[in-house]
Amino acid sequence: MIQFSLRCSNDHRFDSWFQSSEAYDKLAKAGMISCTICGATSVDKAVMAPRVRPARDAAPAAQPDQPRPTPLAAQATPAEQALAALRQHIEAHSDYVGRDFAREARAIHDGEAPDRAIFGEARPDEARRLLEDGVPIAPLPFLPRRKTN
Incomplete structure (x- = not known):
């Protein structure tokens, strides 16, 4: 396992673990x-310092007084907090239909499925066809959470 410091196109910085450097490149x-x-989804590796573990018998090096980094939640701007609140509201009050979003949205619009709030994933061409057919949809400013392993 390897930990990378990452940075998105909006200059948010965060860490993530990957099986290998090749696994990061593939994902x-x-x-x-x-x-x-x-x-x-525009994420690149950020500059990071390597972590070197001291020898087992070595005494830990004295650390100068450095402030501890604050958690990401404490660094969130009002816009980021609003996006997080929006995400929480959508996830709590609608059904995640995954990659079946286009089919399910069309079925709800045509009255073939029960009327309810849904969110999920659709290819750009699927979303365009839904809009052209008058199905009321809107893109969300975040990606759904899903496991990648």
């Missing part, structure tokens, strides 16, 4: 890495 190329704060 990044597939667009499966997203910012933990805003959901942007």
Whole structure:
């Protein structure tokens, strides 16, 4: 396992673990890495210092008085807090239908499925067809949470 410091196109910084450098490259190329704060998929490796573990018998080096980093939640701007609240509201009050979003949205619009709030994933061409057919949809400013392993 390897830990990378990452930075999104909105300059949010966060860390993530990967099986290997090649695994990171594969996931990044597939667009499966997203910012933990805003959901942007344009993510690059940030400059990071290597972690070197001291020898087992070595005494720990004295650390100068450095302030501890604050958690990401404490650094969130009002806009980031609003996006997090929006995400929480959507996830709590609607059903996640995954990659079946286009089919399910069309079924609800046509009256073939019960009327309810849904969210999920759709390809750009699927979303365009839904809009052209008058199905009321809107893009969300974040990606759904899903396991990648």
